[in-house]
Amino acid sequence: MNIRIAAISASCLVFAINASPALAKKSNLTQLHYQYFAAIHQGNITKARELASLGNIDPDNVGGSPLVANLFNSGGKLPASVAYLSDEAFDYVFKELKQPFNAKMEPGGDQTVFSAMCLAFSRSNMFQPVNFDDVYSTIKRIKFAFSQGADPHPLSGIPDHMRKNQPFPACVREYLRYRHIPQVAGAILSVLNDYLEKGVDPDYQQPIALAAENLDAELFGLLAIHKANFGRVFQVRGNIPHACNRGRGLTSITSELPQRDTLLGLLPTPKDSEMGPARDFLIAYIEAGGSITEKQNRFGLNGNRCEHTTSTLFEKAVSNGQVNYAKMVQELEKQRVLHKALPFAAANPPSPQAPSPPAQPLYGSRVTTAEINVRDQPAITGNLMSTLGPNIAFDIEETSPDGAWSRINAEPIVRGWANNGVIRKSSTSNIAQ
Known part of the structure; x- marks a missing residue:
């Protein structure tokens, strides 16, 4: 080394x-x-x-x-x-x-x-x-x-x-x-x-708050699997007297303001270029049992008064003029309502690019060309162990009984199960031609 x-x-x-x-x-x-x-x-x-x-x-x-x-x-x-x-x-x-x-x-x-x-x-x-x-x-x-x-x-x-x-x-x-x-x-x-x-x-030093602040779905998912308390309340972000008064002698109602928010209150306001991470985080949050329709505290100036209001993610996005974010949140809300009796994953129709389980099992050594999720069980409900990035070599050890998953060995990084369709799409043979 x-x-x-x-x-x-x-x-x-x-x-x-x-x-x-x-x-x-x-x-x-x-x-x-x-x-x-x-x-x-x-x-x-x-x-x-x-x-x-x-x-x-x-x-x-x-x-x-x-x-x-x-x-x-x-x-x-x-x-x-x-x-x-x-x-x-x-x-x-x-x-x-x-x-x-x-x-x-x-x-x-x-x-x-x-x-x-x-x-x-x-x-x-x-x-x-x-x-x-x-x-x-x-x-x-x-x-x-x-x-x-x-x-x-x-x-x-x-x-x-x-x-x-x-x-x-x-x-x-x-x-x-x-x-x-x-x-x-x-x-x-x-x-x-x-x-x-x-x-x-998993709650030591509140890493779930860091996951929210960074829109990191992978870290949030790992913590949620291990029973982190993402339903707790968190300190409202920002210095309220400074944000409202700014030293101009404006009336403050700090004593009247609630000092707690849910995890969603910690989310940053995503730019259009950050819609992907924001969507992934909200999906992970919903899959873990969270609700994105909860109202969060907001503070701002209204004339000479520091005003307190509450709003959902959707309402906040609309108020801020974030059309793409508002549409995305609205779509997720509708899917959750329509399919609330089912796991959230079922609310998303299968991607037309998602391959069917291959008829023949995969063999040999391969190398990744794109990201591949590795789980501890041959199922989408298996716990996510790691995500392999490009140019990682791995060996295929066995195929699941339904033929849809393969156990891969990419040690020392990880050894677990990956979907065969994803393997075919995101890796190539590692055998010299």
Whole structure:
């Protein structure tokens, strides 16, 4: 794996080592310890082993704590996350030395080593192409951590400002950062699903609100499947006194305004170019049991008064002159009313492009040319595990009894079921002609 530590230069490492005596006095670490840490971070594992042997370093008691409790706590002079370890260093620390993933990143700290695992998805610079070797390696590392008992649950009794750095919200943040890249987004969604399968609270730090604010149907669907409470009430968006008064001495009725809204109140107003994501989100919301006819709070100026009104999504779109959005919401509302006794998917007639189940099963290795949804069961009602983006190779392992689905293996990203019609439309044979 090609690890980039652009911000960590050799001079920084030398500075960390030279600065270590002062730090050592405070933390019982010695200059030898910092030389050892630097060798690990540099990927020079041969040197690290020799220093450990010559200096009698006990990895389970480095300055009174496990190695990993100090390895990322060097006064800011060394990489501050397990995400930046090379494969060789990772194997040395966690496989050879068997360091605990649940150890705190610093003695008495507020996050564990495991909490930073998802950061490895974005080791590459944001302005450089994503290194997919890093993505696949990160998935393997997280799965290995789980096999060693890594705990994705948040620490208890931590300050509010540290809640966002716990394993699940940290991973949600990385997903939103890279959701525009299908391969990375699918990989992180599969990791989030693993966290939720292990009992993480889907409402911790309200990720469902982030899904709404970003019109992200995939994240919303995953959270809804795991029983996130999307029916809760949320703080009304915006600073009402500022939005209405703007320092002009206008009359405010802030005390009279309700301070809560449903999830729909968090939705941004989509541009015409965002109709697709908006539609996908609203469909996912309806399929999960939500109603898009609920009224939301609105605030604005009427003369010299800060006025409070309520409106549905449709009414708001019409009021704002958003014709396309209003038509789309209206269409979804009508479909839901006409087919309220049926699952929402039944309200949409089959696409004329949707292929019938193939008469012959698919075989062999293929590569995606467009996105393919992978589910945990051979049915449209199966839980969405991941979405494969273009140029992902996978093997077909078996066909469902009805011939409509195939189990595909795209490990380490995902292994599950995909519709044969979609496979035929969105992939080609991976066998050289």
